[in-house]
Amino acid sequence: MVFDDYMEMCLYDPEDGFFSAGPVRSGKKADFVTSPELSWAFALCVGNWAEANRPSNDCALIEIGAGSGSLMANVRDVWESTSGQIYAVERSSAAREALRRRFIDVNVVGSLDEIPRGIDAVVIANEVLDNIPAALAIRMEHGWFEIAVGLHDDELGLAQVPAREEVVAWCDSIFDEVEEGVIVSVQLGVDRWISELVEHLGSVAICFIDYGDESKKLLANDVESVVRSYRQHRQGIDWLRVPGECDITVDVNFTGVLAALRRAGLAARLSNQRAFCLEYGIVEVIADARDREHFAASLGNVMDQLRVRSERLDYEALVDPNGLGAFKVLLVEP
Numbered sequence: 001m002v003f004d005d006y007m008e009m010c011l012y013d014p015e016d017g018f019f020s021a022g023p024v025r026s027g028k029k030a031d032f033v034t035s036p037e038l039s040w041a042f043a044l045c046v047g048n049w050a051e052a053n054r055p056s057n058d059c060a061l062i063e064i065g066a067g068s069g070s071l072m073a074n075v076r077d078v079w080e081s082t083s084g085q086i087y088a089v090e091r092s093s094a095a096r097e098a099l100r101r102r103f104i105d106v107n108v109v110g111s112l113d114e115i116p117r118g119i120d121a122v123v124i125a126n127e128v129l130d131n132i133p134a135a136l137a138i139r140m141e142h143g144w145f146e147i148a149v150g151l152h153d154d155e156l157g158l159a160q161v162p163a164r165e166e167v168v169a170w171c172d173s174i175f176d177e178v179e180e181g182v183i184v185s186v187q188l189g190v191d192r193w194i195s196e197l198v199e200h201l202g203s204v205a206i207c208f209i210d211y212g213d214e215s216k217k218l219l220a221n222d223v224e225s226v227v228r229s230y231r232q233h234r235q236g237i238d239w240l241r242v243p244g245e246c247d248i249t250v251d252v253n254f255t256g257v258l259a260a261l262r263r264a265g266l267a268a269r270l271s272n273q274r275a276f277c278l279e280y281g282i283v284e285v286i287a288d289a290r291d292r293e294h295f296a297a298s299l300g301n302v303m304d305q306l307r308v309r310s311e312r313l314d315y316e317a318l319v320d321p322n323g324l325g326a327f328k329v330l331l332v333e334p
């Protein structure tokens, strides 16, 4: 089974997939913490950007992969109400249920097909592209091979198989010369998904936030450096031993995402979460927290001071250049 099929099955099998069948996975008490789960201030920045970049006055707001709804909840506070609808798109049924319980004015849907075609929209997605199934390819002396998952003595293991034509074409178009032995992820799923998204909607503004890099920084020598796995806040789960029981992700190849958007007729700019949040509102939030912290200290109110400091540390974590601040932000702006 090629790796993208394995990833699809592990994450989205209707009965056993980590996302489709399990509970809501993002959150402090769940499997991993994302920026909107860490602090509301992240959504404030995304909301400020969304408000500033509406492609039309009554456009829709669409969040893809909305998870528990933490990003949507706070973006909505900034989003000026118009006749445009708000949509949360989620492949996970547990997340869809949670979103329906949390919001009465958000249309919660399982796929883009349930959103009217041709509408203008601001589209936001945090840590979703890395969960769209990708293939794995390895460069050999005479060209690209694929890494597939197979059964050997009743145990799942990895094997090299001849690469599909589209995998070779993707690698050749995204990577310059690479050395023998280099392993890369191949975002055929992201390509398809972007072309469907752009074809489905009218004028769009897009904000994708994720970990990953440009193609030249994504050349690995082992599968463990390409594929990441998470469960209950632990990283490095043996994903071949426990299919469907852990998150499987790959670093997003933003050279590939930019190329897919270009093919769909959209120009994008690549920034990072630190620069994005500094531009869209975090500076004021951190300054306000500092003032409140000093005020609490001046009153000798130690508990308040500690509480506000912990809040401030969360805000600062969003822009930490060695942590979440290094995440990439890809923006299509009208």
Ligand SMILES: C[S@@+](CC[C@H](N)C(=O)[O-])C[C@H]1O[C@@H](n2cnc3c(N)ncnc32)[C@H](O)[C@@H]1O
Pocket: 019, 020, 026, 034, 035, 036, 037, 064, 065, 066, 067, 068, 071, 089, 090, 091, 092, 095, 110, 111, 125, 126, 127, 128, 131, 132, 193
């Ligand atoms: C890592 S979680 C991030 C959740 C949330 N965006 C956050 O930042 O906390 C990825 C989510 O994207 C959803 N997802 C992945 N691919 C999707 C797609 N094509 N359409 C809708 N949801 C998708 C998964 O079900 C999962 O809930």
